[in-house]
Amino acid sequence: MTVAWIRFAFTAIFLLLSLLSFTTAVLGVYRFHFILNRIHAAGIGDTMGLFFLLLSMAISAPSLNHILKLSLICLFFWCSSPVSTHFISQMEFYTNKDIYSSIKRKDIPEESADRACRQKD
Amino acid sequence: MTLENAYQILYGGALVWFALLIGLMLIRSAIGPRICDRILSINMIGTMVIASIAVLSCLFNESYLTDIAVIYALISFVTVLIYARSSIPKNPDRQAFQPEDTAGNDFSNEGIMNDSRVLREAGKESQGGPLPDGPMSPLSGSAQPSQGDGGEERRWGQ
Structure with missing residues (x-):
């Protein structure tokens, strides 16, 4: 009984x-x-959140079959989540012309980044 | 309180909390404002639905529910991939794919063109002169990124 409560x-x-x-x-x-x-914030949920959840489910899982399937989900997500994140950020880079105005960098003054982004060909 | 009741309360609370978070992400996907935010929210909703299915599989002691979670993970991944890939231009010189609902979104590929302009401005203002015009410099030759001018390397300010 005590072991079950510890679990x-x-x-x-x-x-x-x-x-x-x-x-x-x-x-x-x-x-x-x-x-x-x-x-980046969404990636926390995709990796750490899902890992802890599947770990907790694996601790209380009734069978080894169940644990293996949960591990499969976790492994799949650890492979697929970085790919999704990469493609979403790539898409943002290609489709947002004002992306530089959101970045604050020491070597690029904010005004020059804004002006360059608003410049038309 | 028996152990079974304790598990039920724990899993029930987790499911309610997940439902709340999914509702919040649904609101986020509705307000946007950009299409990337919407896709990101849908991706997170998919993750949390998979987590809820995993909790349900342990609540009901049914291992077949985890198969559904695996299939949901596959579909969610493919959905995000197709949405994102369809919006990325294959050739940066060409106009990007434009869906019908482009309100508030700019799907032109000018972002990549702005890179050399930003660096040129920065070179003039902060370093007192233009950037070195070498073979790997984005300023050498044309500003077209497709001509292998090394703009890739400097894009994020390395």
């Missing part, structure tokens, strides 16, 4: 960690002003 405690801890990660991701998507920062 429940670990399940609860990892589940709460995963909920925290997903909440952080959603807050980041709402709070950040620059699209690449928002993509």
